[in-house]
Amino acid sequence: MYTNQVIEEIARDAYGRVLSYLIVNWRDLQAVEDAIGDAFLAALETWPKAGVPDKPEAWLVTAARRKLIDRARRNRVSESALPTIVAMSEDTQRLTSSSTAFPDERLRMMFLCTHPAIDPVMRTPLMLQSVLGIDAARIASAFITKPSTMSQRLTRIKASIRAERLIFEMPDEEEIPDRLDSVLETIYAAYGSGWDDRGSLAEEAIYLGKLLLRFAPREPEIYGLLALMLHCEARRKARHDEEGNYVPLSEQDCTRWDIDLTMEAESYLHAASRAGRIGRFQLMAAIQSVHAHRSSSGRTHWEAIAQLYEGLIRMHPGVGAWVGRAAAVAEAYEPESGIVLLEAIPPAEVVNYQPYWALAGHLYKRTNRVEDALSAYSRAIGLSVDVSVRQFLSRQASEIEVRH
Template sequence: METHQVIEQTARDAYGRLLSYLAVNWRDLQAVEDAMGDAFLAALETWPRDGIPDKPEAWLVTTARRRLIDRSRRARISESALPTLLAMSEDTQRLISSSTDFPDERLRMMFLCTHPAIDPVMRTPLMLQTVLGIDAARIASAFIIKPSTMSQRLTRAKAKIRAERLTFEMPDPEEIPDRLDPVLEAIYAAYGSGWDEAATADSPRRKLAEEAIYLGKLLLRFAPREPEVYGLLALMLHCEARREARHDQEGNYIPLSEQDCSRWERGLIMEAEGYLNIASQAGTIGRFQLMAAIQSVHAQRLWNGRIEWEAIAQLYEGLIRLNPTLGSLVGRAASVAEAYGAERGIALLEAIPTAEVAGYQPYWALAGHLYKRMHRQEDARSAYSRAIGLSTDVSVRQFLNRQAYEN
């Protein structure tokens, strides 16, 4: 593998872990991000000349730590800061001389982002950028706001952490339930970001879906009695089980209801069902449990050969009562259309305010499908055109284009 490829892969695989390792000991997030950026630039300059170090991650942390020490001395930061960095230097040297990986501090970082002093609206975006390495433009797209606005908000959130020197520690066990929701949301958003490109073997984000599942399992250690953690894991694993079935051998996109379920991974499905069963015993219901239950109904096709659309529609009704997101409203319309007819589905779809759906691809893809079923060809092609324009996956665009012009 070429040097530049090693650096890119290390950035994709380890950036969040390395940044979190440094940041839990040094509360200035912006300074740590800058130091990590300098370390990667130094790698680009020196590794092609001197060779790839035996432990690339340790090299990067050591270089970033030196940048932090240099800046601290130049800025005359209080003397109490330097012993922390020097202690980190000793830890790094121990890690370099052993086979131990760097401690995974990402959950501590994620719970820092749920600190009561941080704007609740910014907690999940802050985790997505600093801990999971997702860029501001992509986060802005997920939250349907301008990239410049998201960047400004993230900068302000980091400045607040620095100014108020917020503590990088796990909350007490009794505090975790109240601070859990944005952590779950960030892991789910990370999974979704990776899932979008999971079928592309060389996608830089393919591994993000796997990392999200890993973080979900790591979270179980800190919140073993929280049913929504089990629900989120069940949801991700049900989706992961179908990764290979999303495209045929030629790379053509295949929607869930048309997938060859013999290509689904039974082991992952059974693992997901196990988590969902544990969640159901808690006696409380939540968003991720309901979303996982919807996927569980789809998974039953592997055994009974059919999709119980009425059951899915009923689950969506419960989901909307708890969490009436745009995705759940569109999902309900789709399931109602399948269970009770396109007319009822399109009525639910058209009831969603137009301003909210302008940039939401699933809405327009479903609208095109339902208009086509109702023989409203002009409306169908117009909706499909909007959906195609909003699709980032080439295979999805090709699928929608075929749907628009096939009878």
């Protein structure tokens, strides 16, 4: 039983690295995924008897590589593929026998997933599943859609890749800026997906952001994304009090924010501003920077945040920006102004968007629209995954019921 748990942990931790390492050599997504699946089955059969190997990732690569070679032989692989097989064999032997750290090819794999033939809408979900090992249900939550719908879309895109015999190639240097946004979106979505867990996925997202910065050091949006993630990460411990109760950002104790992470975030944002090319991640980071300044000024400059959201909406409109602007306007001016903006958002966009209903409940409560507030809180509670958030919203709703 213990060995099975170890294999599960390795699967969560190593899947993306193993897949990415094999893909950059083999370039057939479906074949590699099948081979890795067979490798993990072999591990489940072998490791309980022989013990977990010292280098489990190299062991899995070796097992998967054998499956790929067997498949190539059955399909009478062409002579042109033989050098790849030989190179993979040599690399695997080197990884197994030396002290070399397992190479992290996930960044390259992300760029491979931005191939022009892949539907732009599906590039980020494909990266999240294939490179970072996030399941379809969590991806669906990030994209505010049903898990079954997301699963079907991912299955279709992989079938399309297989049917079109799409070969994964790295983009040329001049192509990278055009394909960068999908990679940034994936790293940000991974960070958001890891926000409510123990932080391991969030840490991986920050690591990949820093890896990306070394890869393309002149792209200001990478700096902006890192600033955004680090500002959010600096406040992780303050999101809950000593008893584990959820604490919204505006009520958090600033002394619990990580000053080192905040300063690091500010340095990235300053570096981004020097490029003179503003982007959505820089604007989102700037919003978090204004929140961070409460620790020194003692107040939140909501007017500045509202203005930044206006810029974000012009550049990259979306439900998150619309809701954020409504919240900022309500705080900067009056709750009724925020409600007007909130109610102007197309209903289809917010059916399953928890922040919308949480904010609606809050603003309706402030304006004594009791029934609307209770209804909105009920929707928000039902859409909340985090138990502490559900409890917080339940307390807010209870205050209305007690008062009336």
